[in-house]
Amino acid sequence: MMGAFNKRITGWEWLGAAAVLILLVLLPFVASSFQLRLAQQVLLFGGVALAWSLLGGFTQYWSFGHAAFFGLGAFTAGLLAQALGHGISGPVKLLLGLALAALINFAVAAVMAMPVLRLRGTYFAIAMLALAQVLGEVSKTFDIFQGSMGFVLQRIAVPGLNSVQTFYLLFLLFAVANVAIFVWVKRSRIGMGLTCVGQDEDTAAMLGIPTERYKLLAFVLSAVLTSIGGVLYAYSLAFITTDTVFRIDISLNLILFSMVGGLGTVAGPFIGAAIMIFITQVVLGGLLHLHFLVTGAILVFIVIAAPTGIIGLRNRLPGLARRATGSEART
Amino acid sequence: MKGLEVDNIYFAYGGARALAGASLRAEPGAIVTLLGSNGAGKTTTAKVIAGALMPASGSVSFDGVLLSGLPTHKVMRHGVVLVPEGRRVFSRMTIQENLLMGAYKENRQQRVAELLEKCFTTFPRLKERRSQLAGSLSGGEQQMLAIARGLMAEPRLLMLDEPSLGIMPKLVRGIFELIVEIAASGVSILLIEQNARASLDIASYAYVLDKGKIILEGAGRDLLADAFVQNAYLGT
Numbered sequence: 001m002m003g004a005f006n007k008r009i010t011g012w013e014w015l016g017a018a019a020v021l022i023l024l025v026l027l028p029f030v031a032s033s034f035q036l037r038l039a040q041q042v043l044l045f046g047g048v049a050l051a052w053s054l055l056g057g058f059t060q061y062w063s064f065g066h067a068a069f070f071g072l073g074a075f076t077a078g079l080l081a082q083a084l085g086h087g088i089s090g091p092v093k094l095l096l097g098l099a100l101a102a103l104i105n106f107a108v109a110a111v112m113a114m115p116v117l118r119l120r121g122t123y124f125a126i127a128m129l130a131l132a133q134v135l136g137e138v139s140k141t142f143d144i145f146q147g148s149m150g151f152v153l154q155r156i157a158v159p160g161l162n163s164v165q166t167f168y169l170l171f172l173l174f175a176v177a178n179v180a181i182f183v184w185v186k187r188s189r190i191g192m193g194l195t196c197v198g199q200d201e202d203t204a205a206m207l208g209i210p211t212e213r214y215k216l217l218a219f220v221l222s223a224v225l226t227s228i229g230g231v232l233y234a235y236s237l238a239f240i241t242t243d244t245v246f247r248i249d250i251s252l253n254l255i256l257f258s259m260v261g262g263l264g265t266v267a268g269p270f271i272g273a274a275i276m277i278f279i280t281q282v283v284l285g286g287l288l289h290l291h292f293l294v295t296g297a298i299l300v301f302i303v304i305a306a307p308t309g310i311i312g313l314r315n316r317l318p319g320l321a322r323r324a325t326g327s328e329a330r331t
Numbered sequence: 332m333k334g335l336e337v338d339n340i341y342f343a344y345g346g347a348r349a350l351a352g353a354s355l356r357a358e359p360g361a362i363v364t365l366l367g368s369n370g371a372g373k374t375t376t377a378k379v380i381a382g383a384l385m386p387a388s389g390s391v392s393f394d395g396v397l398l399s400g401l402p403t404h405k406v407m408r409h410g411v412v413l414v415p416e417g418r419r420v421f422s423r424m425t426i427q428e429n430l431l432m433g434a435y436k437e438n439r440q441q442r443v444a445e446l447l448e449k450c451f452t453t454f455p456r457l458k459e460r461r462s463q464l465a466g467s468l469s470g471g472e473q474q475m476l477a478i479a480r481g482l483m484a485e486p487r488l489l490m491l492d493e494p495s496l497g498i499m500p501k502l503v504r505g506i507f508e509l510i511v512e513i514a515a516s517g518v519s520i521l522l523i524e525q526n527a528r529a530s531l532d533i534a535s536y537a538y539v540l541d542k543g544k545i546i547l548e549g550a551g552r553d554l555l556a557d558a559f560v561q562n563a564y565l566g567t
Contacts, residue, residue: 203419205403208436
């Protein structure tokens, strides 16, 4: 009966997803190194944007500081790798880094959730922005975190693949996992509840939805997945400082990608990431100083012309057509 | 005791006192109306009962179960449902989705299907439009949807905050008839209305709230005839 929410995933949709996945797995063996680097970013940041959407897309609690979790993940992995020393192999360090980053971000998000999730709208956005700034400053200021000097991470590559191919496939795995989690949450009772929170939180509570618990869950899950992205990113760069991971443009891009593609949809963040990364790095590849200008202009355009993103546009057009035929039938 | 018991509740928004010792009762199947001017504390009373606001002191219980202190989403599990002022439907969800959210606490799919069927029998207009976005409905239809969504929760106490506010006069009568029908099925109704005459007409008991206190109470018909009520709320 909840069928109105979870339409069954059709055979065609499974087939389409499988086809896209096969193409994505084959891509590193045909694409150039430059193309693959672009695809890497689409998968990684599209995946992180989807993690951001677990909170922002459903509940409309827009975090302007998800770089906090991204950076915290990267630094956890970096500091752990350094502490472990050279005796341990790269892949093992990576796995331990992922586990520890997930644990630490789980704890930090659970503690931060109490004060910040009481705030709504702009206040929440600004609190998250501040959290990212504070963590960035802390990592830079205290010598034990080495944020200003940075640290080196061991290069990792699967035998037979170069480093770019290896990380492309890791990012793909990350993106697929996030898609699976997102789809599962969206189709669950929790997802329905979170969607109601996004529309009218007080009314949602009056209908029996445990809003506080669901928001906490979405916030923590979003933070943990974002930190996993941060760990993978750190290893892919092999050298990080505060300025490479605690970046406000990372926080803002997550929102931008989600909005351009379609907020609250599965494919939206990836479509948004693909479009924005293509525009800023290929079309404007030689005009680096114009990035922010163009990004800003696109954001303004999207908000005005297509507030539901590219995917929303696709859904709106058949809707318009249907309405048109409906009125014809009546006349 | 069966039904709703509100005892001596106090509540303040920051420093502004909204309720100063309000008490009221509603028996099963009774329509109880709460009258008062703007700012008298009517909506605050409903919110305190629903658990959306915690009273500073006093108690709320329903069918002998103490509710004050429970969070909203737990209060409604005891059958206490508030249809808030201004309808508050989920405008970007379809009508059917809105109704299903009303039955959120119900885990048995079979039961949800029955409730939806029953709801569509009562509100055939909502059935016709079930796949439309709730935001596309008129104000009156949204009010019907809000009430229908409340009924999907199988309330034993249904609180309606200003259900006729901003509704076409033609539809208002339909809403009041519906309220009488719901009460006849054994549900207690707490009705907050600016349309004092219409609500006193259908109410078995009425309370008049002023500055957070009950200043007058009695059977609906007695209050209709009361000189003070006529003067202050009926404009005669």
